[in-house]
Amino acid sequence: MSNQTQTTREPTMEGEPTPEKTGAIDIENLTKVYDPEGERVVAVDDMDLQIGAEEFVALLGPSGCGKSTVMNCIAGYLEPTEGEVLVDGNRVSGPDPKRGVVFQDNRLFPWKTIQENVEFGPQMNDGVEEGRARSILDEMGLDGFEDAYPSGLSGGMQQRAELARLLANDPDIMLMDEPFSALDALTKEIMQKKLIEVWERDNRTVLFITHDVEEAILLADRVVVMTARPGQVKDVIDVDLDRPRDPEVVTTDRFTELRERALSVIREEAQRALEQEEGEV
Amino acid sequence: METRRRLVRAGSVLAVPILWFLLTRLGIVAGLPTPTAVASSFLEEFYRQDFWLSVARSTVRVLVSFVVAAAVAIPLGLLIGRYTVFADLTFPALEMLRPIPPIAWIPFTILVLPASELSIMFITFLGAFFPILLNTIQGARGVEVEFSRAAQSLGAGSFQTFRHVIYPSALPAIHAGMIVGMGLAWVNLIAGEMVAGGTGLGFLTWSAYTSGSYPTIIVGIITIGVLGALSSALVRLFANWQIGWREVESA
Amino acid sequence: MSTVEQVKRRFGAGTVPLLTKRLRQALSVVLFFALWAVLVRLEVLGFGRFVGPVPALSTFVSALLGAPMTGSGATIYQHAAFSAMRVVVAMVLATATAIPLGLLIGANRRWEDALFPALEVFRPVPPVAWVPIALLLLPTFRSGVLFVVFVGAFFPILVNTIEGVDTVDEEYLRAAESLGADSREVFRHVIFPATLPSIVTGVSTGVGLAWITVVAAEMIAGGIGIGYIIFQAYRLLQTDVVAVGMIAIGVLGYASAALVYRIGNRLTEWQTID
Numbered sequence: 001m002s003n004q005t006q007t008t009r010e011p012t013m014e015g016e017p018t019p020e021k022t023g024a025i026d027i028e029n030l031t032k033v034y035d036p037e038g039e040r041v042v043a044v045d046d047m048d049l050q051i052g053a054e055e056f057v058a059l060l061g062p063s064g065c066g067k068s069t070v071m072n073c074i075a076g077y078l079e080p081t082e083g084e085v086l087v088d089g090n091r092v093s094g095p096d097p098k099r100g101v102v103f104q105d106n107r108l109f110p111w112k113t114i115q116e117n118v119e120f121g122p123q124m125n126d127g128v129e130e131g132r133a134r135s136i137l138d139e140m141g142l143d144g145f146e147d148a149y150p151s152g153l154s155g156g157m158q159q160r161a162e163l164a165r166l167l168a169n170d171p172d173i174m175l176m177d178e179p180f181s182a183l184d185a186l187t188k189e190i191m192q193k194k195l196i197e198v199w200e201r202d203n204r205t206v207l208f209i210t211h212d213v214e215e216a217i218l219l220a221d222r223v224v225v226m227t228a229r230p231g232q233v234k235d236v237i238d239v240d241l242d243r244p245r246d247p248e249v250v251t252t253d254r255f256t257e258l259r260e261r262a263l264s265v266i267r268e269e270a271q272r273a274l275e276q277e278e279g280e281v
Numbered sequence: 282m283e284t285r286r287r288l289v290r291a292g293s294v295l296a297v298p299i300l301w302f303l304l305t306r307l308g309i310v311a312g313l314p315t316p317t318a319v320a321s322s323f324l325e326e327f328y329r330q331d332f333w334l335s336v337a338r339s340t341v342r343v344l345v346s347f348v349v350a351a352a353v354a355i356p357l358g359l360l361i362g363r364y365t366v367f368a369d370l371t372f373p374a375l376e377m378l379r380p381i382p383p384i385a386w387i388p389f390t391i392l393v394l395p396a397s398e399l400s401i402m403f404i405t406f407l408g409a410f411f412p413i414l415l416n417t418i419q420g421a422r423g424v425e426v427e428f429s430r431a432a433q434s435l436g437a438g439s440f441q442t443f444r445h446v447i448y449p450s451a452l453p454a455i456h457a458g459m460i461v462g463m464g465l466a467w468v469n470l471i472a473g474e475m476v477a478g479g480t481g482l483g484f485l486t487w488s489a490y491t492s493g494s495y496p497t498i499i500v501g502i503i504t505i506g507v508l509g510a511l512s513s514a515l516v517r518l519f520a521n522w523q524i525g526w527r528e529v530e531s532a
Numbered sequence: 533m534s535t536v537e538q539v540k541r542r543f544g545a546g547t548v549p550l551l552t553k554r555l556r557q558a559l560s561v562v563l564f565f566a567l568w569a570v571l572v573r574l575e576v577l578g579f580g581r582f583v584g585p586v587p588a589l590s591t592f593v594s595a596l597l598g599a600p601m602t603g604s605g606a607t608i609y610q611h612a613a614f615s616a617m618r619v620v621v622a623m624v625l626a627t628a629t630a631i632p633l634g635l636l637i638g639a640n641r642r643w644e645d646a647l648f649p650a651l652e653v654f655r656p657v658p659p660v661a662w663v664p665i666a667l668l669l670l671p672t673f674r675s676g677v678l679f680v681v682f683v684g685a686f687f688p689i690l691v692n693t694i695e696g697v698d699t700v701d702e703e704y705l706r707a708a709e710s711l712g713a714d715s716r717e718v719f720r721h722v723i724f725p726a727t728l729p730s731i732v733t734g735v736s737t738g739v740g741l742a743w744i745t746v747v748a749a750e751m752i753a754g755g756i757g758i759g760y761i762i763f764q765a766y767r768l769l770q771t772d773v774v775a776v777g778m779i780a781i782g783v784l785g786y787a788s789a790a791l792v793y794r795i796g797n798r799l800t801e802w803q804t805i806d
C-alpha cells in the first residue's frame with residue numbers, strides 16, 4: 001500500500017473517534033493557478049464549498065470554468081495554489097483509494113482484462129477476495145465479459161466496467177467527471193439508475209460533474225453552479241424532490257422550476273464566459 | 282529550478298568530452314585518440330580542400346537521393362495505400378526486396394550502374410525509400426473514409442480527392458517516414474562510401490583507419506554526426522512548415 | 533465503395549475479369565522475376581554483367597544443399613549462422629540495456645536530465661560510422677563488429693522506449709494512484725504495459741538496423757558472414773553468389789522481422805482485439 005495512503009488515513013483511524021459517516025468534503029478558500037510563473041491561468045479563485053458525508057452533489061458550470069480543476073484537487077492530483085481541501089477533517093495531500101475517480105473518457109487499463117481491471121484496486125490494497133469482482137461485474141450487467149479487454153466493449157459497458165472497478169475498492173467518495181456525457185440517451189438513463197442504486201445502498205459521497213442541467217437535478221441532493229473562470233460558487237440549489245425519482249419527475253412543476261433557476265444562472269455565466277473570451281482575443 | 286535542470290543537462294553533454302579526456306589521460310582505453318589530437322587533426326582538415334570536398338560530396342549525395350526517394354515513394358505509397366489492385370500487383374515484389382539491407386545491393390549497383398557515383402546514390406536512395414513508402418501506405422490507409430466521401434460528395438474527382446484529402450491527411454505519417462528515411466539514408470551512404478571507396482566522409486573515415494591516422498577517424502565521426510543531426514533538423518523543419526496546422530511529433 | 537467495385541465500374545461492370553487477390557499477388561512476383569530476366573537478357577545498363585534469375589536460383593539451391601561459398605570453403609549455413617549470431621547477440625545486449633535505460637529516462641526526470649543529453653550526442657552518428665573506431669579499440673575483430681551492430685539496434689529501442697513512457701496518458705497514472713497503487717506498482721502495472729507497444733516498435737526498427745549494420749560491417753571489415761560473402765563474391769566476379777548472398781540476407785531479415793512481429797503481437801494482444 002502506498003505511503004501517501006497511510007499518511008492521509010491514519011489520523012482518522014487513530015486521532016479522533018471514527019465518525020459515523022465518512023466522506024465529508026470541505027473546500028476552503030481553494031485557489032488554483034496554472035502556470036504561476038508564466039501565463040497565470042487562474043482556474044479557481046477562492047472557492048468555498050462543503051459537501052456532507054453521503055451527500056450527492058452535482059457540479060454545474062460553463063465550459064472551462066474550473067470544474068475538473070476542483071475535482072482534481074479533491075482527488076489529490078493537483079496541489080492547491082492557495083487554500084485547502086479537507087476530507088473528514090484531514091488535508092488532502094495526494095490520491096487515496098478512499099476517493100475513487102471516474103474519468104470522462106474511461107480510463108480502464110486497456111492492457112488488463114475487465115476482471116483484472118476490477119481486481120486492480122483490491123490487489124493494490126487489502127488483497128483480492130475470491131468471487132467479489134465477479135459479483136460486482138454481475139451487478140453491473142457485465143457477466144460474461146470478465147476476460148474481455150476493454151477495447152472489446154461498447155462505450156456504455158466500458159463506463160459500467162469503470163464504475164465496477166471503483167466500487168470494488170469500496171471508496172467513501174466517488175468523484176465523477178462528466179461520466180456519462182459520451183453515452184447515448186438510453187444508456188445514460190440506465191447508468192444514472194445504476195449509480196443512484198449504488199449510492200443509496202452503499203452510503204457514499206458523490207461529486208458529479210456534468211454539463212447537463214436535467215441530469216444534475218435528477219441525480220443530486222444539491223446542485224452547485226459555478227461562475228465562469230475563475231471559478232467560484234455562484235449558486236447552490238437544494239433539490240427537494242422526493243426519492244426515488246423516476247424519469248417522469250422531469251415533467252413535474254417543481255423540476256421545471258429548479259431547472260429554470262439553474263439554467264438562468266448558467267446562461268448568465270456562459271454569456272460572461274463568452275464575453276471574456278472575446279475580450280481575450 | 283528550471284535553470285538547475287538546464288545546468289544538469291549541459292553538464293550531461295559536457296561529461297562526454299570530459300570522460301573522453303579522462304579515458305585517454307589515464308590510459309584506460311588504449312589507442313583512443315586524445316581530444317587534443319583530434320582537435321589539431323580537425324584544424325588540419327579544416328584547411329584541406331579534400332575534407333570539404335568529402336563533406337560536400339556526402340551532403341549532396343544524401344540530399345539528392347533523399348529527394349528522389351521521397352518523390353518516388355510518396356506517390357507510389359499513396360497509390361498502393363488507396364488502390365487494392367495496384368497494391369496487389371506491386372507490393373509483393375517490393376516486399377521481396379525490402380528485407381535486403383540497402384548496403385547489400387552495392388556490388389549489384391557497381392556492376393549494373395554506369396558510374397560509381399550513381400551506385401552510392403542508389404544505396405542511399407534505397408535507405409530512404411522503404412521507410413517513406415511504408416509510412417505513406419500506412420498514412421493513406423488510415424485516412425477516414427468519410428473524408429474522401431465528403432470530398433466526392435462535394436464534387437471532387439479522384440485526382441482532386443488525392444490532392445486535397447488523402448495526401449494532406451497522410452502527411453503526418455509521411456513525415457514520420459521521412460525522418461526515419463533521412464537517418465537510414467545516412468547509414469547506408471556511409472556504409473556505401475566505406476565499401477565502395479573513392480570519396481565522401483565514409484571513405485575519409487575508413488581510409489583514416491587503414492592509413493593509421495587515427496585522430497582523423499574521430500574527426501570523420503563528428504562531422505558525420507553533425508551533418509546527420511542537421512539533416513534530421515532540416516526534415517523536421519520542412520515537415521513543420523508543410524504542416525502548419527498540426528504539430529509534427531518529434532520522433 | 534470497394535476498390536474492386538470502382539475498377540469494375542471503370543471498366544464497365546464485369547467485362548474485365550479481375551484476377552483474384554492471390555493471383556494478382558503471384559503475378560506481381562512473377563513479373564518481378566520476368567523483368568529481372570529480361571533486363572539481363574537485353575543487357576540494359578550493366579545488367580549484362582549481372583546474373584539472371586535462373587542461374588541465381590540454381591546456385592541458391594546448390595548452396596542450400598551445402599556447396600561451399602566462394603573460395604573459403606564455408607557453407608552458406610556457416611556464413612548465415614555467423615551473421616545471425618551477431619544480430620541475435622547484439623539484439624539481446626541492446627534490449628537488455630536500452631529498455632531499462634529508456635524506462636528510467638522516460639519515467640524519471642532526474643535521470644533524464646543526467647543521461648539523455650549525453651546519449652543524444654551519439655545518436656546522430658550512423659552506426660556504420662563506428663566501424664573503424666570499434667575495430668581500432670576493441671581487442672578482437674569480432675567484438676568490433678558486434679559492438680557496431682549493438683549500437684545500430686540500441687538507439688531505436690532506447691528512443692522508442694523513452695517516447696513510449698513520455699506519451700503514457702497521465703490519467704492512467706492518476707487512475708492507478710486513486711485505486712491505491714504506489715509508485716512501484718504504477719510502474720509495473722501502468723507505465724510498463726502502456727509502453728510495450730512502443731518498445732515493440734523500437735525492437736523491430738532495431739532488428740532492421742542490426743541487419744543493415746551487420747552486412748555493412750562484414751563487408752567493410754571482412755572475415756566471415758553473409759555480408760562478407762556478398763562482397764567477396766563481387767571481388768571474384770561470381771555474380772550468382774552475390775545474388776545468393778542477397779537472397780539469403782533477405783530471407784534472414786524477413787524471418788527475424790516476422791519473429792519480432794509475432795512476439796510483439798503476443799505481448800500487446802490487448803491492442804488488436806476488437
Ligand SMILES: Nc1ncnc2c1ncn2[C@@H]1O[C@H](COP(=O)(O)OP(=O)(O)OP(=O)(O)O)[C@@H](O)[C@H]1O
Pocket residue numbers: 034035041042043061062063064065066067068069070229
Ligand atoms: N494544465 C493546465 N495548464 C494551464 N491551464 C489549464 C490547465 N488545465 C486547465 N487549464 C485551464 O483552466 C481552466 C479550467 O479548466 P478545467 O478543466 O478545470 O475546466 P472545466 O470546467 O472542467 O471545463 P470543461 O467543462 O471543458 O471540462 C480552463 O480555462 C483551462 O483552459
Ligand SMILES: [Mg+2]
Pocket residue numbers: 067068069177
Ligand atoms: Mg472538465
